[in-house]
Amino acid sequence: MSNVTWVRRRRAIGRFWADFRTHRAGVVGLVILAVAVVLALLAPLFIDASVTNVVSGTGAKMAPPSLDDPLGTDESGRSVLLMIWWGSRTSLLIGFLAALLSMVIGTVLGIAAGHFRGRIGAVILRVTDWFLVLPSLVTALVLAAILGGSTATIIVAIGVTSWPSTARLIRAQTLAVEARPYIERSLALGAGHWHITTRHVLPNVAPLLLASTTLEVASAIVTESTLAFLGVSANKTSWGTMLRGSYDWGAATAGAWWYILVPGLCIVTVVMAFTLCGRALETVLNPRLRTRAHA
Amino acid sequence: MLEATELHVEFSGRGGRRARAVDGVNLSVGAGEIVALVGESGCGKTTLARTLLGLERPTSGRISYDGTPLSYSGRALRAFRREVQLVLQDPMGSLNPRHTVYEAVAEGPRIHGLPDEEAVVADALARAGLRPPERFFQRFPHELSGGQRQRVVIAGALALDPKVLIADEPVASLDASVRGEILSLLLRLRDDLGLSALVVTHDLGLAWNIADRVAVMYLGRIVESGPTGDVLKNPQHPYTQALLSVLPESPNRIVLTGEPPDPTRIPAGCRFHPRCQLVAAGEGKPECSTQPLQILPAGTAAQVACYLATT
Numbered sequence: 001m002s003n004v005t006w007v008r009r010r011r012a013i014g015r016f017w018a019d020f021r022t023h024r025a026g027v028v029g030l031v032i033l034a035v036a037v038v039l040a041l042l043a044p045l046f047i048d049a050s051v052t053n054v055v056s057g058t059g060a061k062m063a064p065p066s067l068d069d070p071l072g073t074d075e076s077g078r079s080v081l082l083m084i085w086w087g088s089r090t091s092l093l094i095g096f097l098a099a100l101l102s103m104v105i106g107t108v109l110g111i112a113a114g115h116f117r118g119r120i121g122a123v124i125l126r127v128t129d130w131f132l133v134l135p136s137l138v139t140a141l142v143l144a145a146i147l148g149g150s151t152a153t154i155i156v157a158i159g160v161t162s163w164p165s166t167a168r169l170i171r172a173q174t175l176a177v178e179a180r181p182y183i184e185r186s187l188a189l190g191a192g193h194w195h196i197t198t199r200h201v202l203p204n205v206a207p208l209l210l211a212s213t214t215l216e217v218a219s220a221i222v223t224e225s226t227l228a229f230l231g232v233s234a235n236k237t238s239w240g241t242m243l244r245g246s247y248d249w250g251a252a253t254a255g256a257w258w259y260i261l262v263p264g265l266c267i268v269t270v271v272m273a274f275t276l277c278g279r280a281l282e283t284v285l286n287p288r289l290r291t292r293a294h295a
Numbered sequence: 296m297l298e299a300t301e302l303h304v305e306f307s308g309r310g311g312r313r314a315r316a317v318d319g320v321n322l323s324v325g326a327g328e329i330v331a332l333v334g335e336s337g338c339g340k341t342t343l344a345r346t347l348l349g350l351e352r353p354t355s356g357r358i359s360y361d362g363t364p365l366s367y368s369g370r371a372l373r374a375f376r377r378e379v380q381l382v383l384q385d386p387m388g389s390l391n392p393r394h395t396v397y398e399a400v401a402e403g404p405r406i407h408g409l410p411d412e413e414a415v416v417a418d419a420l421a422r423a424g425l426r427p428p429e430r431f432f433q434r435f436p437h438e439l440s441g442g443q444r445q446r447v448v449i450a451g452a453l454a455l456d457p458k459v460l461i462a463d464e465p466v467a468s469l470d471a472s473v474r475g476e477i478l479s480l481l482l483r484l485r486d487d488l489g490l491s492a493l494v495v496t497h498d499l500g501l502a503w504n505i506a507d508r509v510a511v512m513y514l515g516r517i518v519e520s521g522p523t524g525d526v527l528k529n530p531q532h533p534y535t536q537a538l539l540s541v542l543p544e545s546p547n548r549i550v551l552t553g554e555p556p557d558p559t560r561i562p563a564g565c566r567f568h569p570r571c572q573l574v575a576a577g578e579g580k581p582e583c584s585t586q587p588l589q590i591l592p593a594g595t596a597a598q599v600a601c602y603l604a605t606t
Contacts, residue, residue: 007433008395181388185448188348189403189455190376192369199402203393 019284026280032273040088051082052237062249062256072258074242075249080262083237088266090238094154095221095270101159102220103166103213110170111197111205114178128167136161137226144232151234158223166212170205177204207285214278218271225267239263296491297347297379297459298323298593302356304339304346314558316342317353318515321593324459329485329492331502331523333538334512339558343512344463344495348381360459377407380452384464386444390436396420396447397432403455415454422487423450424480442473449480453488460484460492466501478505499538503527508595511535514556514566516590521597531599533573563587565602573603 020026050056059073066072071081113124140157147153177183177200186196227233228240229247242263246252251259304317316339324330334340345351347358349365349372358365365375380403383389390399400416409415420428423446436444445465452460462481466474482505484490496502502509503523510520511534519532530536540549553570564584568574574583580602588600 008398180391181383181385182391184350185381185383185389185451186402187350188376188381189451190373190406191402192406195406200391 023280025276029273029276087237090236094224095217097155098158098220099216102163106163106166110167114171114174128164132164158220173205177201211282218274239267296326298359303354305354312559319590323593324491324493327489329506330508331506332495338512339515340495340512377455379459380457382462382465386448396434400451419450419454441469463495519599525597531604532601533571
């Protein structure tokens with residue numbers, strides 16, 4: 001990569017940031033996300049997995065919020081605050097990795113389906129359609145049940161059921177890009193499939209992809225929580241397994257609102273932050289939603 | 296140098312109808328020669344240009360470069376790309392809006408792994424008349440004027456040091472003042488680098504200004520070809536006469552009647568006879584509507600495919 005390219009990249013990033021800053025909701029989402037991620041990353045410096053250990057619960061059972069346990073305790077006397085903090089690691093990790101996996105599958109298949117118009121494209125498209133009509137939650141449940149409960153299998157189960165909409169989106173964008181005359185020029189210059197897809201198509205779909213990944217993380221976190229609530233989890237504390245616990249131990253009838261509300265609110269807040277961020281990214285990066293002349 | 300022999304290109308349309316976009320063409324472009332391919336829209340001239348570039352495969356017939364038939368294997372095609380390059384009509388569309396001028400021009404050298412990329416790019420930009428080249432490196436297409444964009448496209452082609460340039464309506468989307476500049480650039484490139492060019496256009500004035508030879512295309516065939524002066528001053532084919540008669544300076548204009556040509560239904564006999572003003576005036580011969588005409592050979596002398604031509 002030449003020097004000249006880097007100068008352009010830096011300018012593009014500067015311009016992007018200037019645009020993004022004008023979206024207040026996006027900035028709020030980004031700040032919430034940054035706080036959540038930094039807290040999750042720093043958690044091991046202050047606490048460890050023992051906060052989720054049932055025998056090490058020190059407080060009273062289902063104790064309401066107090067000075068000792070600011071967000072109350074659960075059925076085993078564990079601090080809800082510390083569990084939320086530790087559980088954020090699992091929830092965010094699964095959210096990010098599952099979204100990443102789904103994006104990679106979706107992008108590769110989407111570009112391939114759009115670029116190879118002939119039989120290959122048709123086959124990929126049919127497979128995508130087939131996955132699209134599969135009820136993804138049920139499929140993920142079945143997959144996770146078959147593969148066994150570990151963080152990796154949950155990620156795979158979410159990842160392989162959520163890619164089709166991305167593939168569709170990317171395929172549509174690929175078709176639009178490949179109809180442009182500069183693709184014809186590139187072909188005449190001698191470009192092969194690899195050059196066309198990585199130099200022209202991928203950079204053009206990348207902004208869409210970034211926005212869509214951000215939104216996908218939100219939905220992966222929700223799916224993870226849903227799976228956990230339905231009993232499919234990695235046996236690690238996450239926000240979803242906490243909700244499941246609150247249900248199992250009758251937190252609602254016991255009046256332990258903190259046990260239900262706190263994980264629920266955490267999920268809502270983080271998912272909303274991702275969505276705000278993703279929508280702002282979409283507006284900034286999607287040329288069609290932009291009013292400026294250059295895309 | 297670049298030659299098409301008995302070239303046919305067909306597309307299958309809806310309902311299994313076959314469109315014969317190029318229907319038997321012999322055409323050659325010699326070294327250092329500028330040939331204009333003239334015809335109305337839809338006559339197959341762009342398809343012919345794309346086929347000459349190897350972007351479209353002929354249904355039958357062949358393209359040869361320097362006497363060797365073009366092979367469609369990846370390696371041979373790549374080598375061919377360094378020799379024959381393309382300039383498209385719309386310079387805005389033919390540049391990726393996300394790429395700077397530098398990257399647009401460097402694309403060819405990168406694909407072919409040429410050494411010393413920056414020098415090649417600077418040289419190509421300078422030859423295309425963008426001086427000093429360094430000033431343009433960081434510009435984006437939308438920051439340039441139409442003429443500058445077309446120069447960037449030409450520089451992108453020149454970066455590969457081609458022998459033949461195929462220009463599809465190179466100035467159709469530029470304003471008149473810029474047109475002259477781009478045309479004189481093409482002429483200068485011919486003089487300096489010995490570049491051959493096939494200029495596809497619907498503009499006879501353009502052909503007159505830059506071409507050594509003109510080939511007039513109608514509905515997939517070349518109906519008249521020869522040295523520019525001969526063809527444009529003394530047109531033999533009624534179609535060429537009609538095209539020339541609608542130029543502003545022409546005294547009496549011939550307006551063609553009949554349906555616009557449809558490449559899925561090419562008329563029997565002479566393909567032009569349903570719209571021919573001579574046939575309409577009752578001067579037609581019986582073979583006009585019955586006997587198919589011979590395909591014109593690829594010679595450089597003036598020739599015409601018409602039963603009614605006087606010479």
